[in-house]
Amino acid sequence: MFEQFQDNITKNLPFLPKSKLLLAVSGGIDSMVLVYLCKQLQFDFAVAHCNFQLRGNESDDDENFVKSHTEKLQIPLFIQKFNTKTFAEQQKLSIQVVARNHRYQWFYSLLANHNFDYILTAHHLDDSVETFLINFTRGSGLDGLTGIPEQNDKIIRPLLPFSRNEIEIFAHENKIAWREDSSNTSDKYLRNKLRHHVIPIFKELNPSFLASFENTIGHLKQTQSLAADASKSLYSKVITEDENQTIIDVVKLLKQENHNAYLFNWLQPFGFSDWLAVYDLIHSQSGKQVHSESHTLLKNRETLLLYPKQDITNDTVYWIQKEQSEVNFPLKLSICNVDDISNPSSHTIFVDEEKLQFPLTLRRWKEGDVFHPFGMTGKKKLSKYFKDEKFSLFDKANIWLLCFNDEIIWITGKRQDERFKVTDATTKILQIKYIP
CATH class of the missing domain: 3.40.50.620 (HUPs)
Structure with a gap:
């Protein structure tokens, strides 16, 4: 071994x-x-x-x-x-x-x-x-x-x-x-x-059960990859997204022989479990809904509308005090002072601490939010950034913003704000790392 x-x-x-x-x-x-x-x-x-x-x-x-x-x-x-x-x-x-x-x-x-x-x-x-x-x-x-x-x-x-x-x-x-x-x-x-x-019964029936299982898993992974490719290919033809919801064109969806399979693939990340109700919704009258813990799926004429429940986009704010070296909820961050910048990335940013005032906050995004993208001049609506980066509704619903006085320091794990970057005049560098 x-x-x-x-x-x-x-x-x-x-x-x-x-x-x-x-x-x-x-x-x-x-x-x-x-x-x-x-x-x-x-x-x-x-x-x-x-x-x-x-x-x-x-x-x-x-x-x-x-x-x-x-x-x-x-x-x-x-x-x-x-x-x-x-x-x-x-x-x-x-x-x-x-x-x-x-x-x-x-x-x-x-x-x-x-x-x-x-x-x-x-x-x-x-x-x-x-x-x-x-x-x-x-x-x-x-x-x-x-x-x-x-x-x-x-x-x-x-x-x-x-x-x-x-x-x-x-x-x-x-x-x-x-x-x-x-x-x-x-x-x-x-x-x-x-x-x-x-499992002992399976092994008794087939002494090579574990080897057979490994082969089956290999085949399933290949099938999974094919299904993912097909689902991704059809997505843009059937689904459109705006700032608040995902819109599924039922007429185009029903043209697909395996439309329930596509629907399962797209909606599974949103926590739906009553799949018979989801599939029935395609043929239901306008106004009928199916709920997961986080999202609502609504039949609206010839479309299905997927949108987060209100508690996903509420005003809950989490505070980060100056003495904190780590944050464990609602996501994991490590925070420390460093002497210089090394390996900046979407998961690690370096900011000028003197441009901040604690406590910092973590919050969800809201309509009208703007930030100044790192490396660019001027500001940009967060909704436009999401659209340009092809964020799904699921991506947007799970984004947390690190803020100072409601100004965005970091779209956590994605893009830093230009205004708080380290410059030649910076004397105190704060490293903030997102841990997925």
């Missing part, structure tokens, strides 16, 4: 050996094997361990195990405790969702604050099968049926080509210690039910 792992890195992830890595380590067999492999390959890495405090002493024992192991191997370690159950009750979310959200928020903050390049997790081939089946049982389009991606933004999963069985054999052969999570034996969660009762 070591040689196969090394080959996978060389062929598919050749940038990892030169990167600074953060390994997500629970103490279980998968993550401990990942630590071993990265150590053997002499990667530059640190370990991050989350204690979700869900299993009493067992959670603390996991933490102590990881701490002891990293100390022995002289690996830098970060540990974070989470009051997961309390947060889940407060936010009225499942424990799994809260744990996942907090875990990745923390990982990305470590990424920004300690200059890591990537986060490595120990997901493997069996995890991908389980994810496929979970999405399949809940109903999903192609996006949910292509398994777990080997790379998703800054998250890398280098063990994805390997099965749980291969990992277990490797761990035993190399005498790698690990901790067993008692919750993995419970059938309380759907993932465990599939792992314990469903």
